[in-house]
Amino acid sequence: MTSTTLTAGDISAARRGSPAGRILLILGAYLAFALFLLLPLLVVLSEALKLGLGTFFSALLEPDAISALKLTLLAVGISVPLNLVFGVAAAWCVSKYEFRGKSILVTLIDLPFSVSPVIAGLIYVLLFGAQGFFGDVLEKYDIQIIFALPGIVLATIFVTVPFVARELIPLMQEQGSQEEEAARLLGASGWQMFWHVTLPNIKWGLIYGVVLCTARAMGEFGAVSVVSGHIRGYTNTLPLHVEILYNEYNHVAAFSVASLLLGLALIILLLKQWSESRINRLRHTAEEE
């Protein structure tokens, strides 16, 4: 133990270089952080509060803003649990079984990362829109997907599908399936095995994936913008509502709503940090074994 810490120390000492260079680099990092991350946040807040707290709250409590918030939370509330199930199922499939086309499946899980969200939205319009592939069938049964909640949820799911699976696949591959086998041998049913053995082992990775997924789902603009139709009070999510307000030169209201999104994002960031530290602690104890 002592010897490993020593070598780690030696390496970092070698890498550290001259003190001046080190200070310069750290200062640069702080400057970039302040300029590109902190400053915009402060601008958002100061713009939102420019006309006082009264205007700030009235922008948030305006019916259209409330409905946008509700829609955002609803879309997140539907798409995140679904992605949680998809993600766990896909990660299970990939890490516990050998089958043909496994590498294609893993690649496909990553597809939403490489496809532009606007394209993803367009795909759904082409599939489910009035002139789309399923347009006639949907019209016959009076089912509205595009410019309605189902379209928004579909687009959100598409964009956020990789987060949970991506987080779980390496974790589950690393853990192998011997504990699951041991559970089966001891008489556990499939469900008991999952609940008592698999789930506790992937718990923190799962929470981390879900948190990332939630953050992305809440902030999604491109894909949702294409399928939503921007109907105020009906199909506007928070990011879309911010855009509309901004385009109407209603800057204070736009920034007020933006700061609401910002607040949600900060809460999620804290959750992420917390789950990440738990994962690292688990990894650490695993390495010590």
Next chain:
Amino acid sequence: MSIEISNVSKRFNAFKALDQINLHINSGELVALLGPSGCGKTTLLRIIAGLETPDSGNIVFHGEDVSRRDVRDRNVGFVFQHYALFRHMTVFDNVAFGLRMKPKGQRPSEAEIDRRVHELLGMVQLDWLAERYPEQLSGGQRQRIALARALAVQPKVLLLDEPFGALDAKVRKELRRWLARLHDEVHLTSVFVTHDQEEAMEVADRIVVMNKGVIEQIGSPSEVYENPASDFVYHFLGDANRLRVDEGEVLFRPHEIALSREAGGGRHSGRVRDIRPLGALVRITLEVEGQDELVEAEVVRDQLLADLSRGDQLYFSPRC
């Protein structure tokens, strides 16, 4: 409970892991599946447990065909090489797991579970570790907990996959003697997989020597050692010397040799290349003219060796 394995074959794509295996294991017996890695021994063990399905053939437990039965209904205890303890559970919860997973009607009360778990922990002499987590235990302790966990559900068969493989030499020796003693007490039909011939010799009632998916020989430790059925078994069960004579070769083990300072009596000559003390014995490595392969002799320390040094000329004859 007896185990009957008949005509079991298994392929992994193009690789033939097991080819028509037939094996009968008596009730209460401790059998070792011995062979080099890739010989199919672990696959056979996993097929007995139900973790793998054979392509053909049957597994019969005490007259009852269990080939189609799911893992959880076979009632086998299984011990993994790397323990496979549930890392997020305490030692107590690990051992109690099998009892707690029983269907409601058969599940013992928590008080009964508590009693049984402590009894098992007492048996593996680790009662004081009940509240620890697996990561806080040494390898030998983990393996004993894994064994207690496997025994908790009162299996009819105990299967062990290289149970001592991940442990260091000293712990391994202690633990295998302990396992042999335990088996003497509980007399549970047990099969364990190993690539270590010494381990198989020391623990098993019978040894099944496997190579490339087939059984080379089945017999008691002394049978397979003294009457090996094939060259493979001979070489696998211990070190062997090969000596070229006229137009053939002689195989003999390092201890099957007589050494002398004097020539004659049909003895072969060799030059001492290395001398290594091995506790009660000394290993002398000899270079023999006319062959590249060295000859190793393991002999008791005596006067002959007292002033022997490298480069000396010695005469030897195989005694087999």
